Amino acid sequence: MNHTNMNYDGDFEYNRSTRSNPPKVPPHIHNCYEILYFEEGDAVYIVEGKKYELSNGDILITNPREVHCPVFKSEKTYTRSIVFLKPPYLRDFISDKYNPFSALEKRKLGTQNKIDTELVKKYELGKKMDIMGEYYFSDLPEKEVMIKSNLIQFLVELNKIVSADTDNGIVSNSSIDGIIQYINDNLTKNISLDSLQEHFNLSKYHISHTFKEKTGFTVLEYITQKRIMVAKDMILDGMPLNEICEKIGYSDYSSFYRAFVKITGYSPNDT
Secondary structure (H helix, E strand, O other), X not given: OXXXXXXXOOXXXXXEEEEOOXXXXXXXXXXXXXXXXXXXXXXXXEEOOEEEEOOOOOEEEEOOOOOEEEEEOOOOOEEEEEEEEOHHHHHHHOOOOOOOOHHHHOOOOOOXXXXXXXXXXXXXXXXXHHHHHHHHOOOOOOHHHHXXXXXXXXXXXXXXXXXXXXXOOEEOOHHHHHHHHHHHHOOOOOOOHHHHHHHHOXXXXXXXXXXXXXXXXXXXXXXXXXXXXXXXXXXXXOOOHHHHHXXXXXXXXXXXXXXXXXXXOOOHHHO
16 A cells, blocks of 8 residues: 655645545554545544544544544445645744644644534634635635635634634544554664564564554555654755765664655755
8 A cells, every 4th residue: 555645745735536436555654744534435544543434524644743544334425525724825924822723733633623514603713714714715805715714713712612622523442542552652763563562562563564454554655654744854954965874773874865766745945
């Protein structure tokens, strides 16, 4: 299975599609926040190894650090609307007193990703998604004003929901939860199946098999994905490439370079 970065150049994009034969989508990450409005279908979403059972009208949110993918249980028609979003799009609404991106950003990885349809209806989140879509595909002069006004209202309500509610609708595996958290906390250290076996007192076979089953990644693939994400942030902060290579656990630059290009599709120098 291929694992990809699905990157977007702009700060805001709206996409809506209906598929009668849903495609297989590999585990992936984005360089932006994703808000998915699940309108109809027969699917679960896996986020950082957590499995969310989706019902028509649910909303799923992910941030750029969360690996996720849909798993379709049948060929039932799949309809969804998605907003891809970066903070610069709403820079005028971000302040020291209030951050509209809190719900998207500050959750523990793989938690509180799903907003149940009852809450979606209560706070009219689906309606706001529909209005954004209508204006996004229009040529009306008030297009951007209406998109931003509905989007900021959407995010304010989302912040309320996430801050008030506990995580629901998740099927998880406690041992894999711990391994995922350990990996994310120790990305700059030397992590291997041997070290995980020793740390968690579990067999390498059990870790490999269960991790792949729950996340769609092998342990090495997951570590590599997350390390390259960290590397991209370090590059943007101006850190020299050789220093980055050492800090994220690569013994030589060529190995780091190959991994970076494979995952991002471009070289570190082009970041």
